[in-house]
Amino acid sequence: MLGEEELIKLFPDFAELVQPSGIDLPLDKIYTQESEGSLIDNEKNLPEIKEMEGPVYTLKPHTAYLASIDRKIKIPKGYSMLYLPRSTLLRSFVSVQTAVGDPGFYGTLMFMIYNHGDYEYKIKQGDRIAQGVVFKVEGSGEYNGSYQEEEK
Numbered sequence: 001m002l003g004e005e006e007l008i009k010l011f012p013d014f015a016e017l018v019q020p021s022g023i024d025l026p027l028d029k030i031y032t033q034e035s036e037g038s039l040i041d042n043e044k045n046l047p048e049i050k051e052m053e054g055p056v057y058t059l060k061p062h063t064a065y066l067a068s069i070d071r072k073i074k075i076p077k078g079y080s081m082l083y084l085p086r087s088t089l090l091r092s093f094v095s096v097q098t099a100v101g102d103p104g105f106y107g108t109l110m111f112m113i114y115n116h117g118d119y120e121y122k123i124k125q126g127d128r129i130a131q132g133v134v135f136k137v138e139g140s141g142e143y144n145g146s147y148q149e150e151e152k
């Protein structure tokens with residue numbers, strides 16, 4: 001796992017968010033689900049989503065949302081990221097569901113937030129919701145999937 005000094009060099013856009021062994025990831029926007037979706041024979045049909053009005057978002061009980069992370073991220077080739085929820089959210093009955101950040105990925109991270117509680121939960125744009133931890137990958141390939149964006 002990489003520490004602060006390496007992370008600042010590899011993720012300069014996130015310099016002020018670097019922690020001793022990871023990078024804090026701030027919430028940008030929250031989206032609601034607006035239609036059905038499917039995954040059949042690797043044919044993806046993502047549900048339509050609608051941006052909620054911010055900057056303070058109210059998460060209804062027992063409801064799932066998508067959450068985009070502030071600023072685009074570039075994961076350098078040879079490194080992979082895993083995303084873990086901020087424990088304050090877990091202590092508040094809210095989970096952040098994530099997956100793997102592949103070597104070479106560039107774009108906006110999109111996580112799922114679920115309010116497991118019986119009460120509403122309020123969260124503001126800019127607040128940190130997860131921490132990314134970075135690992136060196138031996139013999140790494142490079143991501144070129146459907147969520148890759150073009151670097152400017």
Ligand SMILES: Nc1ccn([C@H]2C[C@H](O)[C@@H](COP(=O)(O)OP(=O)(O)OP(=O)(O)O)O2)c(=O)n1
Nearest residue numbers: 098099100101102105108109110111145146147
């Ligand atoms: N919770 C997450 C986890 C990852 N990613 C980003 C970084 C990953 O490098 C990229 C692709 O993630 P996956 O490989 O998990 O996605 P799929 O396998 O579904 O997509 P593809 O078929 O394009 O590989 O999406 C994301 O936006 N949100």
